[in-house]
Amino acid sequence: MATKWVYLFKEGSADMKNLLGGKGANLAEMTNLGLPIPQGFTVTTEACTDYYTSGKKITDEIQGQIFDALKTLEEIQGKKFGDTEDPLLVSVRSGARASMPGMMDTILNLGLNDVAVEGFAKKTGNPRFAYDSYRRFIQMFSDVVMEMSKTFFEGILDEVKEAKGAKYDTDLTADDLKEVIAKYKSIYKEKMGEEFPQDPKVQLMEAVKAVFRSWDNPRAIVYRRMNDIPGDWGTAVNVQAMVFGNMGNTSGTGVAFTRNPSTGENGIYGEYLINAQGEDVVAGIRTPQPITKLEQDLPECYKEFMAIAHKLEDHYRDMQDMEFTIQEGKLYFLQTRNGKRTAPAAIKIACDLVDEGKITPQEAVLRIEAKSLDQLLHPTFDTAALKAGEVIGSALPASPGAAAGKVYFTAEDAKAHHEAGERVVLVRLETSPEDIEGMHAAEGILTVRGGMTSHAAVVARGMGTACVSGCGEIKIDEAAKYFELGGHTIKEGDYISLDGSTGKIYLGDIATVEATVSGDFGRIMGWADEFRTLHVRTNADTPADTLNAVKLGAEGIGLCRTEHMFFEEDRIPKIRKMILSDTVEAREEALNELIPFQKGDFKAMYKALEGRPMTVRYLDPPLHEFLPTKEEDIEALAADMGITVEAIKEKCADLHEFNPMMGHRGCRLAVTYPEIAKMQTRAVMEAAIEVKEEEGYDIIPEIMIPLVGEKKELKFVKDIVVETAEAVKAEKGSDIQYHIGTMIEIPRAALTADAVAEEAEFFSFGTNDLTQMTFGFSRDDAGKFLDSYYKAKIYESDPFARLDQTGVGQLVQMAAEKGRKTRPDIKLGICGEHGGDPSSIEFCHKVGLNYVSCSPFRVPIARLAAAQAAIKNPRK
Numbered sequence: 045m046a047t048k049w050v051y052l053f054k055e056g057s058a059d060m061k062n063l064l065g066g067k068g069a070n071l072a073e074m075t076n077l078g079l080p081i082p083q084g085f086t087v088t089t090e091a092c093t094d095y096y097t098s099g100k101k102i103t104d105e106i107q108g109q110i111f112d113a114l115k116t117l118e119e120i121q122g123k124k125f126g127d128t129e130d131p132l133l134v135s136v137r138s139g140a141r142a143s144m145p146g147m148m149d150t151i152l153n154l155g156l157n158d159v160a161v162e163g164f165a166k167k168t169g170n171p172r173f174a175y176d177s178y179r180r181f182i183q184m185f186s187d188v189v190m191e192m193s194k195t196f197f198e199g200i201l202d203e204v205k206e207a208k209g210a211k212y213d214t215d216l217t218a219d220d221l222k223e224v225i226a227k228y229k230s231i232y233k234e235k236m237g238e239e240f241p242q243d244p245k246v247q248l249m250e251a252v253k254a255v256f257r258s259w260d261n262p263r264a265i266v267y268r269r270m271n272d273i274p275g276d277w278g279t280a281v282n283v284q285a286m287v288f289g290n291m292g293n294t295s296g297t298g299v300a301f302t303r304n305p306s307t308g309e310n311g312i313y314g315e316y317l318i319n320a321q322g323e324d325v326v327a328g329i330r331t332p333q334p335i336t337k338l339e340q341d342l343p344e345c346y347k348e349f350m351a352i353a354h355k356l357e358d359h360y361r362d363m364q365d366m367e368f369t370i371q372e373g374k375l376y377f378l379q380t381r382n383g384k385r386t387a388p389a390a391i392k393i394a395c396d397l398v399d400e401g402k403i404t405p406q407e408a409v410l411r412i413e414a415k416s417l418d419q420l421l422h423p424t425f426d427t428a429a430l431k432a433g434e435v436i437g438s439a440l441p442a443s444p445g446a447a448a449g450k451v452y453f454t455a456e457d458a459k460a461h462h463e464a465g466e467r468v469v470l471v472r473l474e475t476s477p478e479d480i481e482g483m484h485a486a487e488g489i490l491t492v493r494g495g496m497t498s499h500a501a502v503v504a505r506g507m508g509t510a511c512v513s514g515c516g517e518i519k520i521d522e523a524a525k526y527f528e529l530g531g532h533t534i535k536e537g538d539y540i541s542l543d544g545s546t547g548k549i550y551l552g553d554i555a556t557v558e559a560t561v562s563g564d565f566g567r568i569m570g571w572a573d574e575f576r577t578l579h580v581r582t583n584a585d586t587p588a589d590t591l592n593a594v595k596l597g598a599e600g601i602g603l604c605r606t607e608h609m610f611f612e613e614d615r616i617p618k619i620r621k622m623i624l625s626d627t628v629e630a631r632e633e634a635l636n637e638l639i640p641f642q643k644g645d646f647k648a649m650y651k652a653l654e655g656r657p658m659t660v661r662y663l664d665p666p667l668h669e670f671l672p673t674k675e676e677d678i679e680a681l682a683a684d685m686g687i688t689v690e691a692i693k694e695k696c697a698d699l700h701e702f703n704p705m706m707g708h709r710g711c712r713l714a715v716t717y718p719e720i721a722k723m724q725t726r727a728v729m730e731a732a733i734e735v736k737e738e739e740g741y742d743i744i745p746e747i748m749i750p751l752v753g754e755k756k757e758l759k760f761v762k763d764i765v766v767e768t769a770e771a772v773k774a775e776k777g778s779d780i781q782y783h784i785g786t787m788i789e790i791p792r793a794a795l796t797a798d799a800v801a802e803e804a805e806f807f808s809f810g811t812n813d814l815t816q817m818t819f820g821f822s823r824d825d826a827g828k829f830l831d832s833y834y835k836a837k838i839y840e841s842d843p844f845a846r847l848d849q850t851g852v853g854q855l856v857q858m859a860a861e862k863g864r865k866t867r868p869d870i871k872l873g874i875c876g877e878h879g880g881d882p883s884s885i886e887f888c889h890k891v892g893l894n895y896v897s898c899s900p901f902r903v904p905i906a907r908l909a910a911a912q913a914a915i916k917n918p919r920k
Contacts, residue, residue, distance in 0.1 A: 049091045050109040052116060053083055058360075063088050065280030067139030070380050077359065079352055080376050083120050084134065084284030085113035087252060089141065092278030095256045102253060110252065111245070114283075121285050126244040129163040131155050133177070133286040135378075136251040138258060140279040143381060144267055148258035148279075149188045151251050152321055153181035153286060157242040165218070173291050175221035176213070180321060182228045182240060185247065189254040192235055200227045214319055248283070255281045269834060269841050272883050287376045289369040290321050294342065297321055297369045300335050300349075302357040305365070305385040308392030312336075312353060314366075345375045356380050361402045362411070363393050387412075387419040395564040405571045406915050412568060414882040414909040418444040418545060420565060421596070421901050422508060425543060426555040433541065433550040436530030439490075439515035440827075441547035442501035444901075446556045447488025447510035448541035451534055453522045455482025462486070469540055471527060473520055474824075475500040476669075480611050483509065488542040490549065492518045492527075495827035495844065502812075502877060506583060506899040508592070510544030514827050569597060569904060572911035577919055578888060579895035580906045581657075583875055585609060587648040593900035597907055600657035601649070602808065602897020603748075603875035606724060607665050609645045610638070616670065620681055623667045624695050628719060635723040642724065646731035655741035659808060659875070659897075661748045661787060662724050662761075666709040668699040705813075705822055710751025710787075714761045721761055725768040733778045745782040748808060753790040755799040762803055785871070788859050789813035797859035801866035808897070809856050811876030811884075815843050818852045844877065847884035857891045873897055882909035889913035 056064050056072025064072060068086035075081050091106050118124055123132035133155040138148040156164065156178045165174035186192040201213070204224050210216050216224070232240045241247050258264060259279045268275060289297030300314025315332035318341060339346040349368065352375075356364045365383030369376050385393065394408035403411070422445030425433075449467035452458045455478065458470045462485030470486040472479065474493040483489055483503055488510040491500045495514055504511030520527040525536040532551060534540060539553035581602030582593035590601065610619045615638065622634035649658060672678045672692075682689045701707035714721040725747065732743045747765055752758045762784050769782055785806030788794055791814070797807070816823055823844050833839045847853055856874070863870045873895040878884035880902030888896050889910060898906050 046105070047090070048088075048109070049094075049106045050085055050087050050113045052085045052113060053081065056086065061141050062277075063090065063280075065089055065139035065141050065282075066143055066381055067137060067379055068280045068282050071282060071284070073359075074356070074377060074380060077355070079355075080374070082285040082287045082376050082378065084117060084282060085110075086139075087281040087283070089278040089280045092256045092259055092280065093276060095253070096260075096278075100253075100257075102249065102256075107249065110248070110283075114248075117283075117285060125155055125248075126160070127163070128159045130167045131160040131164060131244070133164075134248070135282075135284050135286055136248070136255065137282045137284070137379075138255040138279045139282050140259070140273075141277055142271070142273050143384065144264060144273070144279075148255055148261075149184070151181070151184045151188050151254075153177040154185070154247050154251060155244040156181050157244065159242075160244075168291065170291060171218035172216075172221065173288070175218050175225060176216075176290055177288065177321075179221050179224050179228065182225065182232065185240075185251070186228075186232055186236075189250050190232075190236055192232070196231050196235070197228060200224060200231065252281050252283075255279060265834065272841065272846065275837060275840055284378070287369045287371045287378075288321070289317075289371065290319055291372055293318055294373045295319055295369075295371050296338075296342075297367075298332070298335060298338075299365070299367050300353065301363060301365050301383050302353050303363040303383075303389070303393055303396075305363070305383050305389055308363075308385065308389035308396070310396060312350065316368075342370060342373065345370050345373065348375050352377060358402070361397065361407075363389075387416040390416060391420075391564045391568055395567055406575060409568065409571050409575060409908065409911050410915055412908060414885075414905045414912065417904050417908060418901070419559075421559055421904065422446070422510065422544070423556045423558050424545075425541070426557050429555040430550075433552065433554045435548050436532050436540075436551050437515055437517055437549045438512075438547045439517075439549070440495060440501075440513050441543070441545055442494075442498070442513040443489075443504035443509060443511035444545040445488070445508065445510035446541070446543055446545075446554075447486075448539060448550075448553045448556060449487040450537050451527075451540055452482075452536060453520075453525050455479040455485075457536070458482035459485040469542060471518075471520070471534075471540075472500070473522060474498065475503070478611065480608070483507065488512070488544065490515065490518075490540070490542055492516065492520050493824075493827070495823060495830070495842065498824060498827070502899075504544075505877075505880075505901065506589065508899075508901040510542050512542045512544060512547050512549060515549065565904075569907060572908045573597070574911075576907065576910035576914045578885070578893065578910040578913070579873075580903055580910060581659075581873065581875075581895050581897040582900050582903055583879070583897055584649075584900060587645075587652045589900050590649050590652040593903055594652065594654075594656070596900055596903040598656075598900065598903045599895070600653065600659075602659055602873050602879070602895060604649065604658055604660045605664065606642065606660060607663055607669075609642060610670065615641050617681065617684060619670050620672065621685060622720075623670060623699070624681075624685060624687070624692060631717065632719050632723075635719055639723055639727050639730075642727035643731045646728055647735050650731060650735040650741065650743055651739060653741075654739075655743065657744065657746060659746040659748050659785070659806075659873075660724075660728050661750050662711070663713055663720055664710050664750045666699070666701060666704040666707050667713065668696065668701065668704065671696050671699065705816065711749045711757055711761050712751065714749070714764065715757065718761075718764045721764045722768045725765045726772055729769050729772040729780070729782070730776070732782075733772070733776045733780055736778075736780065743780070745780070746806065747782060747784045748787055748806075749784065750787045750810070751789060751813070752786045752800065752804075753792040755796065755803055758786055758800060758803045783871075787875070788856075789817065791817055791855055794855035794859035797862035798866045801863040801870055804863075804870070805867070806871035806873070807859060807863050809859070809872075809874040809876065809893075811847060811852060811856070811874055811878045812844065814855065814876070815848065815852050818855060819843060819848070846881050847878040847887055849884075849887050853887055853891075856887075860891050860893065871895075880906055882912070885909040886913040886916070889919075890917055892919070 053075040058073035061069040125132045136151045161178040165171040183197040296318040298316025304313045314335040362382045366380045367378040397403045425446040449469040491513045541550040541554040581600045582598035583603040584590045585608040625631045783805040786804045787810040789810035872893045875897040879896040880898030
């Protein structure tokens with residue numbers, strides 16, 4: 045049986061979406077429902093894949109099936125394609141299985157040529173309409189298929205309108221339009237080096253190829269990467285008999301939603317234009333009328349339209365986005381699909397549909413895109429203000445939210461101006477841990493270097509601050525305090541606005557609107573918590589972040605990074621003193637000064653957690669990160685310690701590493717300087733025992749040794765921890781329990797997890813480092829070359845943002861299985877950035893982890909994604 049590459053609408057159905065694409069499957073479904081659909085056929089997504097595997101050619105077999113379907117369509121419509129008296133005209137549209145906005149524009153009126161347009165004018169008795177249709181076809185075909193710039197054609201149209209004193213296109217006569225057509229064709233010949241194609245079959249095949257090509261245009265590739273859509277799905281092509289909304293005042297075209305896509309309010313929402321074709325509405329060329337006015341213009345059509353709209357919503361049990369055309373008083377539906385909507389609308393619609401008895405709570409949970417919850421938790425720009433804003437550049441949308449403020453170039457300036465009551469945007473070449481206070485003070489952060497998981501991105505997401513990273517087009521001079529972008533020079537104190545959800549950078553101060561979380565959000569989250577089996581914790585290092593995460597539904601802390609507690613002004617001198625000390629005694633003395641600070645932080649965290657668990661990761665970064673780099677800081681430290689500036693510089697040089705990420709860090713620090721692990725153990729244990737006594741919470745500290753690659757290494761550090769912990773318990777007369785585990789972030793630890801589990805009571809997968817070590821590239825540098833990998837289709841997504849399930853995932857799964865063999869009750873979690881990514885969360889659910897941990901603002905996303913994973917893949 046030969047492959048069927050082409051399906052008539054009446055041969056398909058809604059469940060053939062993978063083969064026919066979303067649009068094709070819905071057209072088939074509406075045909076089966078007996079709705080007024082202009083007939084046609086769909087060329088399958090498999091034909092698109094075949095086009096690419098055949099070296100970007102459409103095979104004769106597929107072309108044959110297209111022309112066969114065209115013959116059947118001619119019989120249905122009673123017209124011939126390419127006829128010079130009364131030609132069959134068609135539209136050509138793309139339709140992938142996942143809705144991809146901006147993929148490819150529609151081509152209307154295909155099949156017209158110089159001769160057919162005259163027959164068409166005679167047949168319809170409406171020459172103005174016929175020439176208008178031909179003019180539009182030449183413009184669309186040149187733009188969409190031949191990739192000529194639209195501006196050539198718009199320029200010609202505007203010139204002719206001006207010369208004739210016409211305000212709208214509709215004011216031009218048939219003769220005016222003939223003049224436009226002649227000019228269109230001559231510019232086509234000038235730019236393309238050949239005449240505009242007159243053979244309708246050539247026009248059709250070129251259009252089909254253009255749809256297939258559009259699957260791989262740059263904006264489609266970027267959209268797929270951001271929305272986890274595989275490149276091998278391909279797009280289908282829908283060829284449909286034309287109906288005309290531009291035949292006069294009883295014709296029109298429109299777009300409507302069965303509920304409001306911005307608010308979710310129940311009630312028809314949409315607009316239409318009399319005497320127009322589809323793209324006029326979508327492109328906003330003329331201002332349309334609200335759909336309710338159709339009741340006055342064409343009451344019969346309105347009544348039929350409302351009945352069909354309700355029928356479609358009831359049939360699909362979801363809000364529909366519909367396109368329709370009225371041709372001389374007769375209504376046709378051109379397409380329907382589940383409408384795109386904002387997060388607030390998605391939540392309201394899902395809850396309303398449950399209340400209306402149309403869907404179950406499980407379906408409601410599956411309906412909401414987990415990533416979209418970001419919109420609810422962060423400020424957004426005022427819609428009107430945003431429309432008026434000028435975009436000067438764009439980069440990676442690293443942390444969602446909207447921010448506007450004055451530009452400052454150093455953390456100190458940002459902090460000072462924030463304290464003076466200004467809104468601040470911090471602009472840096474790249475950020476480092478020392479910038480943390482400036483980042484805290486900023487409304488938004490913009491960096492020239494760094495990817496979606498750079499320091500700036502990770503910290504900003506944790507704080508819920510808008511961040512746009514990796515804007516390589518910026519020319520920055522941090523010393524002179526200005527940067528250049530998009531032809532503008534922005535100096536310190538000038539306003540800019542950042543949209544962390546889209547990556548766009550705007551000139552000036554754009555008004556923002558605070559995020560609101562409504563009662564429906566609580567209902568959806570309640571259902572999600574009921575259905576999920578994965579627990580959700582947060583990555584937090586301060587009591588403020590902890591309280592915020594608990595408010596957003598976190599069930600504990602999966603990663604408390606203790607080094608972040610040392611960067612504050614009153615602490616960093618003490619840690620520097622410890623690093624610069626030459627003897628164990630001097631180091632211990634410096635560390636003892638740090639205990640009250642570290643213990644105070646832990647106590648505040650335990651109080652905020654109210655008995656929920658916390659995994660404390662011991663010191664991880666290389667020591668040189670804590671040392672001063674500025675001359676004045678070095679001098680102050682020398683004076684404080686009574687040593688020379690040279691001695692400090694020498695020590696800094698000693699600690700310098702060629703590859704710090706794989707250098708002296710993590711548990712390696714505790715092997716060299718056991719006193720660091722002792723100090724941290726004392727701080728954790730004392731804090732836990734004291735809070736347990738003061739507040740009565742049942743606390744079981746979870747101590748995590750980072751960067752272990754060998755069982756003996758873990759045992760060495762664990763013995764130090766146990767000795768100190770038991771000493772503290774004896775001093776305080778406490779019988780508190782505690783757990784010691786490790787972070788699996790070195791491939792060797794995953795490979796030998798059965799041995800590691802003999803010492804570790806829990807594993808937490810640090811997938812940021814595990815990804816770096818498995819791929820062998822550093823996440824701070826990968827941004828420079830990953831783009832070429834996306835273009836060459838070597839990788840489809842950023843492995844730091846979305847877990848690489850084939851490689852890194854295999855290590856996670858193997859370590860989980862080996863760990864459980866040794867220790868059946870071992871607790872398994874993930875605390876890398878992937879803990880907040882829905883597709884990675886689904887993977888964690890499938891391999892049987894106990895929890896995921898993510899930044900506070902991603903907790904609701906993780907709760908929802910975990911519920912969706914459990915509904916789709918129930919655990920045995």
